Amino acid sequence: MEYGLYIHLPYCRSICPYCDFVKAPLHHAEPERLLSALRREWELARAADGEAWSRPRTVYVGGGTPTALEPPTLARFLTWIGEAWDLSRVREFTVEANPEGLDPQKLSILFEGGVDRLSLGIQSLEAPALRALGRIHTAESALHAVTLARRAGFRNLSVDLMYGVPGETRDGLRAGLQQLIALGIPHISAYPLQLEEGTPLHSKAARGALAVPGETEVIGRYEELLGILTGAGYHHYEVSNFALPRFRSRHNEGYWTRRPYLGMGPGAHSFDGRARWRNEESIPRYFERVESAELPREDRRELSGAEASEEAIFLGLRRSRGLRVSRHLAAFPAAEVAAWRLWAQEGDAVAASPPGRLRPTDQGLFLAQDLASELFARTDRREPQART
Numbered sequence: 100m101e102y103g104l105y106i107h108l109p110y111c112r113s114i115c116p117y118c119d120f121v122k123a124p125l126h127h128a129e130p131e132r133l134l135s136a137l138r139r140e141w142e143l144a145r146a147a148d149g150e151a152w153s154r155p156r157t158v159y160v161g162g163g164t165p166t167a168l169e170p171p172t173l174a175r176f177l178t179w180i181g182e183a184w185d186l187s188r189v190r191e192f193t194v195e196a197n198p199e200g201l202d203p204q205k206l207s208i209l210f211e212g213g214v215d216r217l218s219l220g221i222q223s224l225e226a227p228a229l230r231a232l233g234r235i236h237t238a239e240s241a242l243h244a245v246t247l248a249r250r251a252g253f254r255n256l257s258v259d260l261m262y263g264v265p266g267e268t269r270d271g272l273r274a275g276l277q278q279l280i281a282l283g284i285p286h287i288s289a290y291p292l293q294l295e296e297g298t299p300l301h302s303k304a305a306r307g308a309l310a311v312p313g314e315t316e317v318i319g320r321y322e323e324l325l326g327i328l329t330g331a332g333y334h335h336y337e338v339s340n341f342a343l344p345r346f347r348s349r350h351n352e353g354y355w356t357r358r359p360y361l362g363m364g365p366g367a368h369s370f371d372g373r374a375r376w377r378n379e380e381s382i383p384r385y386f387e388r389v390e391s392a393e394l395p396r397e398d399r400r401e402l403s404g405a406e407a408s409e410e411a412i413f414l415g416l417r418r419s420r421g422l423r424v425s426r427h428l429a430a431f432p433a434a435e436v437a438a439w440r441l442w443a444q445e446g447d448a449v450a451a452s453p454p455g456r457l458r459p460t461d462q463g464l465f466l467a468q469d470l471a472s473e474l475f476a477r478t479d480r481r482e483p484q485a486r487t
């Protein structure tokens with residue numbers, strides 16, 4: 100089966116106040132227990148699913164901060180991946196890293212371990228914004244991490260940025276982007292700050308102790324970012340993703356095109372082409388279940404044909420390639436689709452051509468969620484919940 104493998108390593112040196120991922124501070128880390136649990140989970144998955152997941156096309160190690168592991172643990176982890184899976188068909192092997200604690204030794208372990216793409220969590224190159232986000236690295240250490248990664252041999256680098264962050268300025272955002280462009284970073288993911296309920300940053304904003312940029316300002320930042328990156332030759336190929344030619348994220352494209360993926364580790368999500376499920380999110384309960392020989396899977400749900408097609412539309416509207424009308428929209432009432440398309444074209448959210456495709460414009464990508472909601476509302480469909 101053509102699929103992507105995702106492994107979640109949940110430990111971080113420090114916990115960012117906006118983060119709602121499955122993670123734990125490094126001083127709670129049980130790296131040996133985690134490695135044993137992952138081995139056990141893989142045995143259980145093979146016993147349940149046979150050889151379905153034996154030959155991935157892409158591998159993505161995320162977190163948490165995978166590079167928070169100590170060098171010997173990181174090396175053992177990568178050796179295990181090489182032994183447990185047949186990696187002969189892998190076309191992209193990404194590991195997420197944060198600037199803090201990233202050193203030549205860890206980078207060399209990653210490179211020698213077969214990793215060919217590094218995704219760096221830089222978020223901002225402005226000190227006040229980094230402080231507001233509770234990041235423990237500086238702009239200088241972020242840029243230094245890029246230099247170290249290049250020295251270690253990494254050419255395929257991606258940088259994660261956030262915009263609409265308290266403390267960010269228009270000039271600072273612009274200058275940061277220019278620095279990344281000058282460095283030739285081939286892939287940039289840029290996300291607006293989301294105040295997720297239950298996070299410290301959300302509570303701070305709710306009690307008025309944090310001034311968050313308003314919607315108009317955030318849209319302005321997005322437009323600024325879009326103009327700068329596309330002007331520098333980056334292709335805006337998904338809502339939040341920009342790439343120089345040949346540097347799109349193959350693994351993430353798998354999510355957006357509904358290719359199967361196996362998620363391992365606490366909180367990881369999976370999709371086998373028919374059903375979606377997720378792993379236990381509580382790290383202690385994940386350990387307990389795996390150690391008692393139980394697959395830590397939850398909420399398994401088979402998708403109906405209609406749900407699968409709605410999901411494909413929802414995800415397709417997030418990509419600049421868009422949708423093939425005959426394939427994705429044929430089952431919808433033609434009159435409603437035509438009216439929706441006209442509405443979207445008039446709002447400059449989808450392009451009028453080419454004839455057989457429906458391609459979101461740059462503005463349409465930013466409004467992808469609204470575009471899909473409007474289509475589903477007009478055609479009386481349920482909005483899908485695919486995790487991307």
Ligand code: SF4
Pocket residue numbers: 110111113114115118119120122162163164197220
């Ligand atoms: S480093 Fe990443 S995963 Fe860890 S707390 Fe911060 S945002 Fe979350």
